[in-house]
Amino acid sequence: MLCKTVSMSITLKGDQEINSVPTTKSKALRINLNANIYGTFAEIGAGQETVRNFFRAGGASGTIAKAMSAYDKDFSDAIYGIEPDQRYVTEPRLKTMLRHEMDLIEDRLSRKKHPDKLFFTYANTVATINFSKKFKGHGWIGVRFQLDPLEDYNEIVLHLRFKETDARLQQETLGILGVNLIHGAFYMNDNPKELVKSFYDNINEDQLEIDMVNFSGPRFMYVDNRLMSLQLVKNGMTNAVMFDADGVNLLPAQVLYKKNILALRGSFRPVTKVNMDMFEKSKELFFSEKKVDPKNTQVIFEITLANLRVEGEINERDFLDRAELLCSLGQNVMITNYKEYYRLIEYFSEYTKERMGLAMGVYNLIQIFDEKYYRHVSGGILEAFGKLFYRDLKVYMYPYKEEATGEYITSENLKVHPRMKELYKFFKNNGKLIDIKDFDPEILHIFSRKVLKMIAAGEDEWEEMLPKGIAEIIKKDRLFGYSKRRRLKKTN
Numbered sequence: 001m002l003c004k005t006v007s008m009s010i011t012l013k014g015d016q017e018i019n020s021v022p023t024t025k026s027k028a029l030r031i032n033l034n035a036n037i038y039g040t041f042a043e044i045g046a047g048q049e050t051v052r053n054f055f056r057a058g059g060a061s062g063t064i065a066k067a068m069s070a071y072d073k074d075f076s077d078a079i080y081g082i083e084p085d086q087r088y089v090t091e092p093r094l095k096t097m098l099r100h101e102m103d104l105i106e107d108r109l110s111r112k113k114h115p116d117k118l119f120f121t122y123a124n125t126v127a128t129i130n131f132s133k134k135f136k137g138h139g140w141i142g143v144r145f146q147l148d149p150l151e152d153y154n155e156i157v158l159h160l161r162f163k164e165t166d167a168r169l170q171q172e173t174l175g176i177l178g179v180n181l182i183h184g185a186f187y188m189n190d191n192p193k194e195l196v197k198s199f200y201d202n203i204n205e206d207q208l209e210i211d212m213v214n215f216s217g218p219r220f221m222y223v224d225n226r227l228m229s230l231q232l233v234k235n236g237m238t239n240a241v242m243f244d245a246d247g248v249n250l251l252p253a254q255v256l257y258k259k260n261i262l263a264l265r266g267s268f269r270p271v272t273k274v275n276m277d278m279f280e281k282s283k284e285l286f287f288s289e290k291k292v293d294p295k296n297t298q299v300i301f302e303i304t305l306a307n308l309r310v311e312g313e314i315n316e317r318d319f320l321d322r323a324e325l326l327c328s329l330g331q332n333v334m335i336t337n338y339k340e341y342y343r344l345i346e347y348f349s350e351y352t353k354e355r356m357g358l359a360m361g362v363y364n365l366i367q368i369f370d371e372k373y374y375r376h377v378s379g380g381i382l383e384a385f386g387k388l389f390y391r392d393l394k395v396y397m398y399p400y401k402e403e404a405t406g407e408y409i410t411s412e413n414l415k416v417h418p419r420m421k422e423l424y425k426f427f428k429n430n431g432k433l434i435d436i437k438d439f440d441p442e443i444l445h446i447f448s449r450k451v452l453k454m455i456a457a458g459e460d461e462w463e464e465m466l467p468k469g470i471a472e473i474i475k476k477d478r479l480f481g482y483s484k485r486r487r488l489k490k491t492n
Helices: 024-032 049-057 071-080 090-106 167-187 194-199 226-236 252-256 274-287 316-328 341-349 361-369 380-389 418-429 447-457 470-477 484-491
Strands: 035-043 063-070 118-127 138-145 154-162 208-216 240-244 259-263 296-302 333-336 356-361 392-397 433-435
Touching: 024 167, 035 049, 035 341, 049 063, 049 118, 049 167, 071 090, 090 138, 090 154, 118 167, 118 296, 138 167, 154 167, 167 194, 167 240, 194 226, 194 316, 208 226, 208 240, 208 252, 226 240, 226 316, 226 333, 240 252, 259 274, 259 341, 274 296, 274 356, 274 392, 296 316, 316 333, 316 470, 341 356, 356 361, 380 418
Parallel strands: 035 063, 035 118, 259 296, 259 356, 296 333, 356 392, 392 433
Antiparallel strands: 118 138, 138 154, 154 208, 240 333
């Protein structure tokens, strides 16, 4: 009789707990060994690296119904049809592929024969690095799947940008990401935040950027895709995400491509009459520029990650509150990891060479001309200003009212550090700094932080400081710590 010895691992005092990440092979094998998970792979543009991982893991015959790659455009069009924009590496093309392949599974596999099967289809459409290595490549990948045979399908779709400069490495990275996506869809769907994190299992941040993700379907009914966008920035997967007034995630590269851009940075906690007056007046000035086409302009309300941090941590509820209010005003919102303005403009410049505008309060401009914010930059403030103002950029300044003197601070009487005076004059005289003159003097006393304190304290009159309809939303949804009970107590 043989005795089996079970070895127990020794734990030493001072040991740190390490979260081990499953290998790509073990993830693929786990799916392969599940008798019910069954589906197809359609990969275009970067080999068939995802399905290859499943073949190599073993036991793939119970998982893979079909694997294909319609590389030729004519073949692709014959199978999936021609997209209205006649492009191939797009989200609509990916969704067409997912729907088509799923329809084929349902047509060709009888539910009577496979009553317990959980069908899925994985698809990608990708452009890898070109020969000149000027274009590193990007792509769309997605999975359409069910978690119960009687349930409707769920979808996870994401956009990626390659950072590697070798086509073979890009293909391998894509293969790992594909496995992570399929594994996460089946085994981490109850925790979308962790699912998003798992995209980078066995992948380094310098290999890949994921700049958009969307969840849909019955299992993700309560998932707010704006919050998922925030996770991408928070986890360092990308530096900027964007969503529209309906809360639908947008691809920044697509939205900003060859556009005039007007950006307003703020905390918007909450959005006030001053914010909207700054927006309206700067928009008028921006649209009056000869180089600006109003029909080709993208207006963005931008919030930096630094503005979302409360006591060092990102308050997600607070973020959604701010986003909700801006969306209710019909605005596009962008979340970025760019603390400095020059980095934001540098990011915009990747997608457009058209004229850009920044709208800001005078106080923010004072900070721009403060050297201490550029000590980490090798070329200091001169390098930062080169990146900021070298582009076709204009800054629209909203005045500030000094409480002590009642004086309006504009570009004419703004005091910067003596060492910065000549630099400031240079940009001022070259028409880079524009005063918003047609402002509303009756609202200059309004500050977001003041409104926030009034809401929390249950005080009156803060409603008048906000744009029409915003106060009603705050009360209805009890945003920013609003409490009807606290307010009643205050009045009594």
